[in-house]
Amino acid sequence: VALCSPGRSAYPDTSHQQLMQLYSACQRRKLNPGLQRKQHSPPKRLRKAKKPEVEKPEVVKTHLRDMIILPEMVGSMVGVYNGKTFNQVVIKPEMIGHYLGEFSITYEPVKHCRPGLGGTHSSRFIPLK
Numbered sequence: 001v002a003l004c005s006p007g008r009s010a011y012p013d014t015s016h017q018q019l020m021q022l023y024s025a026c027q028r029r030k031l032n033p034g035l036q037r038k039q040h041s042p043p044k045r046l047r048k049a050k051k052p053e054v055e056k057p058e059v060v061k062t063h064l065r066d067m068i069i070l071p072e073m074v075g076s077m078v079g080v081y082n083g084k085t086f087n088q089v090v091i092k093p094e095m096i097g098h099y100l101g102e103f104s105i106t107y108e109p110v111k112h113c114r115p116g117l118g119g120t121h122s123s124r125f126i127p128l129k
Contacts, residue, residue: 019071023097027068042067046076061086065101080104 020028042062049058053075061079074093079086080100087104095103 023068027097030068042078043070043072046073046078050076059086059088062100065099065104067100069095069098069100071096082106 045060051057059077059079063081073091082104089103
């Protein structure tokens with residue numbers, strides 16, 4: 001269970017310590033010593049890519065699926081790597097406290113269909129009449 005809040009803009013005078021109380025215990029433990037060295041890069045690049053409200057922000061690509069979405073990231077576009085491609089994710093206030101990887105699925109959901117031609121991957125190679 002993660003934080004579901006309206007975002008940093010709803011807490012303009014909220015300190016870092018007060019925001020930490022809104023996170024779950026797992027997220028607090030991860031953020032308590034501060035961001036790791038590799039996790040400093042995306043917020044820095046997101047600040048550079050930020051545009052005014054009317055313009056579309058530039059996509060910032062990252063492999064850091066285990067990074068927690070922070071309030072300063074709201075309104076940005078992030079390309080999260082799923083092992084094959086970068087899925088574009090627009091950061092919204094409801095996403096604060098979740099991990100980036102939760103919004104970029106790493107597998108293709110199975111589509112169950114009727115048996116027969118096209119029912120399995122092996123039936124693709126059966127010659128048609």
